[in-house]
Amino acid sequence: xxxxxxxxxxxxxxxxxxxxxxxxxxxxxxxxxxxxxxxxxxxxxxxxxxxxxxxxxxxxxxxxxxxxxxxxxxxxxxxxxxxxxxxxxxxxxxxxxxxxxxxxxxxxxxxxxxxxxxxxxxxxxxxxxxxxxxxxxxxxxxxxxxxxxxxxxxxxxxxxxxxxxxxxxxxxxxxxxxxxxxxxxxxxxxxxxxxxxxxxxxxxxxxxxxxxxxxxxxxxxxxxxxxxxxxxxxxxxxxxxxxx
Numbered sequence: 001x002x003x004x005x006x007x008x009x010x011x012x013x014x015x016x017x018x019x020x021x022x023x024x025x026x027x028x029x030x031x032x033x034x035x036x037x038x039x040x041x042x043x044x045x046x047x048x049x050x051x052x053x054x055x056x057x058x059x060x061x062x063x064x065x066x067x068x069x070x071x072x073x074x075x076x077x078x079x080x081x082x083x084x085x086x087x088x089x090x091x092x093x094x095x096x097x098x099x100x101x102x103x104x105x106x107x108x109x110x111x112x113x114x115x116x117x118x119x120x121x122x123x124x125x126x127x128x129x130x131x132x133x134x135x136x137x138x139x140x141x142x143x144x145x146x147x148x149x150x151x152x153x154x155x156x157x158x159x160x161x162x163x164x165x166x167x168x169x170x171x172x173x174x175x176x177x178x179x180x181x182x183x184x185x186x187x188x189x190x191x192x193x194x195x196x197x198x199x200x201x202x203x204x205x206x207x208x209x210x211x212x213x214x215x216x217x218x219x220x221x222x223x224x225x226x227x228x229x230x231x232x233x234x235x236x237x238x239x240x241x242x243x244x
Contacts, residue, residue, distance in 0.1 A: 004040050013040050021055050027068060034059075034074035041081065048086040056082060056089060060096040069109045076105065076115035083122040090126040097123075099138050106147050110157045117152075117166040124173045136174055186238030197234050201226065 007013065016037050019025055025033045041048065059082075062075040079097065082089035097119070105116035120139070124132055138144060152158050158167055186193050205222045223231040230236035 004043055005045055008040065008045055013037070013046060016040070017051070017055060021052075021058055023058060028070075030062075031068055031070035031074060034062075034071060034078065038074055038077050038081075048082055048089065051082065051086065051089070053092060056092050057096060060093065063097060063105070064101045069112055072105060072108065072112050073115050076112065076119050080115065080119045080122045083119075083126050090123075094123060094127070094131070099135070099144075103144060103147055106144075107151045110160070110163070113152055113157055114160070114163045114166060117163070117170060121166060121169045121173060124170070129177075132173075133177060136177055139170075139174065183241045185241055186235060188235065188239070193238065194235055 016033060019033055020037065040046075056079070059075050059078050062071055063079060067075070079093050083093050102116050102120055105112050107113075108116075120135075124135060127135060152163070152167075158164055201219065201222045204226060220231045223234045226234075228234040228237050
């Protein structure tokens with residue numbers, strides 16, 4: 001802390017920021033420069049609002065292009081902090097970082113994956129409802145789910161405490177979007193809702209059209225097995241919120 005304060009007072013942080021903005025550092029030197037910046041900002045001595053648009057654009061470009069793992073890791077961490085700790089940074093990062101770039105990093109080394117998920121969480125947490133739903137729709141696409149399944153969940157990368165935490169935060173943010181729907185009562189006249197309940201029963205119990213031979217009593221038993229309290233008219237379960 002004492003060193004960081006003295007270094008900042010001697011304009012050391014300003015020098016590092018300028019070096020990053022100019023793009024003069026490459027490779028290992030760039031990685032150490034970015035990591036030094038992150039560590040100097042960590043104590044909270046300097047506000048993240050000191051960073052200008054040029055700096056954010058430079059760091060975003062590092063995320064959007066192929067770099068050494070340490071460079072990408074640090075760049076992702078910087079952008080996460082810009083979103084969470086600066087006044088105006090979110091909108092610029094949101095514009096400059098396409099989800100395709102983050103998908104690429106979800107297939108990289110574990111430490112890069114972790115920071116990529118953390119950045120996704122930051123974007124979700126600061127977005128308005130409309131943008132959050134749009135981002136969530138992309139994240140729940142088959143392509144992204146497959147990437148997460150194959151490169152994080154099945155590789156053991158999710159077993160680390162920090163990655164597990166980031167995945168938990170991601171899941172919480174995604175499920176939070178469903179809260180309003182969860183607390184909305186089903187309209188008894190909603191034919192689509194009735195059809196979905198019937199489809200659920202069909203998927204669970206019917207095979208090769210056998211469901212048409214089960215009759216009303218068979219359907220009632222099926223709904224009861226599925227956990228519905230109103231097994232004669234399961235739609236009634238959704239007239240209370242949350243259902244169940």
